[in-house]
Amino acid sequence: MRCEAVREIIEEVGPEEMTGGVREHLLKCADCAAYARDWRLVHSGFQGLREEAVSEATIGFAARLVRRLDEVGAPSPGDAFLEQVGRRFVYVTLLVTFALLLALALPPSGPLRGPTVSELLSTEPEVAVAVNDPVFPYELSTASELAPDSAPGVKDGTQR
Amino acid sequence: MQSPQPSAAQETAWIRRAQAGDREAFGQLVERYQKRVFALVFHLLYRRDEVEDIAQEIFFKVFRTIGSYNHRASFGTWLNRVAVNHCYDYLRRIRASRVSYFGELTDEQRHQLESGTESGGASGFNAERRIVLRDLVAKLLDRAPADDRVVLALKELQDLSVEEIADTLKLKPSTVKVRLHRARKRMLEDLKSLQRGR
Numbered sequence: 001m002r003c004e005a006v007r008e009i010i011e012e013v014g015p016e017e018m019t020g021g022v023r024e025h026l027l028k029c030a031d032c033a034a035y036a037r038d039w040r041l042v043h044s045g046f047q048g049l050r051e052e053a054v055s056e057a058t059i060g061f062a063a064r065l066v067r068r069l070d071e072v073g074a075p076s077p078g079d080a081f082l083e084q085v086g087r088r089f090v091y092v093t094l095l096v097t098f099a100l101l102l103a104l105a106l107p108p109s110g111p112l113r114g115p116t117v118s119e120l121l122s123t124e125p126e127v128a129v130a131v132n133d134p135v136f137p138y139e140l141s142t143a144s145e146l147a148p149d150s151a152p153g154v155k156d157g158t159q160r
Numbered sequence: 161m162q163s164p165q166p167s168a169a170q171e172t173a174w175i176r177r178a179q180a181g182d183r184e185a186f187g188q189l190v191e192r193y194q195k196r197v198f199a200l201v202f203h204l205l206y207r208r209d210e211v212e213d214i215a216q217e218i219f220f221k222v223f224r225t226i227g228s229y230n231h232r233a234s235f236g237t238w239l240n241r242v243a244v245n246h247c248y249d250y251l252r253r254i255r256a257s258r259v260s261y262f263g264e265l266t267d268e269q270r271h272q273l274e275s276g277t278e279s280g281g282a283s284g285f286n287a288e289r290r291i292v293l294r295d296l297v298a299k300l301l302d303r304a305p306a307d308d309r310v311v312l313a314l315k316e317l318q319d320l321s322v323e324e325i326a327d328t329l330k331l332k333p334s335t336v337k338v339r340l341h342r343a344r345k346r347m348l349e350d351l352k353s354l355q356r357g358r
Binding site: 011 | 183184186187190191194195198199201202203206208211212215216219220223224290291293294295296297298300301312316317319340341344345347348351352
């Protein structure tokens with residue numbers, strides 16, 4: 001027999017109810033024999049605790065309690081619901097829902113999601129330079145030429 | 161004083177009236193179950209001077225939530241569940257805030273334990289020795305984690321069956337068996353560490 005199985009039996013039955021197999025194991029296994037001795041001591045302590053007189057309600061406990069029910073209020077469906085499904089589950093669900101709503105409510109840009117100021121300053125404007133563009137058929141050497149005041153027709157007042 | 165046992169139909173009627181907010185009917189239920197709740201609280205917490213206050217809190221909670229009782233399990237089992245959950249919360253609360261006064265064995269306990277071990281732990285302990293062992297187990301329970309303490313108290317002190325504990329804790333009977341075995345094992349390990357003076 002395995003030690004663990006023997007110990008489970010020891011916890012459930014008294015020494016006089018033990019089968020031959022368990023007794024045999026206890027004779028061979030010193031650890032299980034020590035476990036059985038310790039468990040008997042603890043079990044006896046539990047018996048002592050069980051025999052101890054329990055606290056009883058003082059006279060008029062129920063009547064006093066009923067008088068104080070007004071402070072508690074009537075049975076509420078909300079409390080009953082919370083009790084039924086478990087407070088923690090409700091709180092976790094509320095927290096997750098709140099986090100989701102917050103995520104959805106945030107604008108796509110802004111202090112939390114937009115680029116940082118340093119990113120804005122360091123980034124050059126992305127310009128697509130088309131060499132053979134029919135609208136802008138001349139060559140642009142630098143991106144700065146695309147600035148509004150340097151565009152064709154702005155400086156000289158003509159517009160193509 | 162123990163009130164006469166009401167019939168099942170009468171109890172169901174009290175429950176339905178209490179669910180509708182009838183305080184007198186709830187009072188009848190309190191009369192009927194107060195002894196059970198007091199014993200449960202006493203065994204789970206082992207604090208004689210606080211039992212009545214805690215039992216009162218449990219009954220207040222029962223009154224607030226009695227609407228969730230659906231008559232599937234017995235009212236007693238449902239009430240046990242509310243009471244055990246309340247005691248559980250209490251244990252966790254006090255565990256977080258207090259210092260244990262039960263750090264070591266007394267000389268007498270050590271002596272009784274050693275002689276008990278040497279003599280093979282004979283079942284016929286005398287009265288004095290049983291008191292020492294009772295106090296020792298109370299000390300071990302006090303040091304045990306809340307989970308272990310609850311399951312051990314329900315089994316060893318309240319004398320509930322594995323199935324009844326499973327109903328109360330909303331667990332499978334096989335899970336209760338595993339938890340019980342682990343809790344007992346841990347308690348014996350703690351006993352050994354107490355013997356070693358830790």
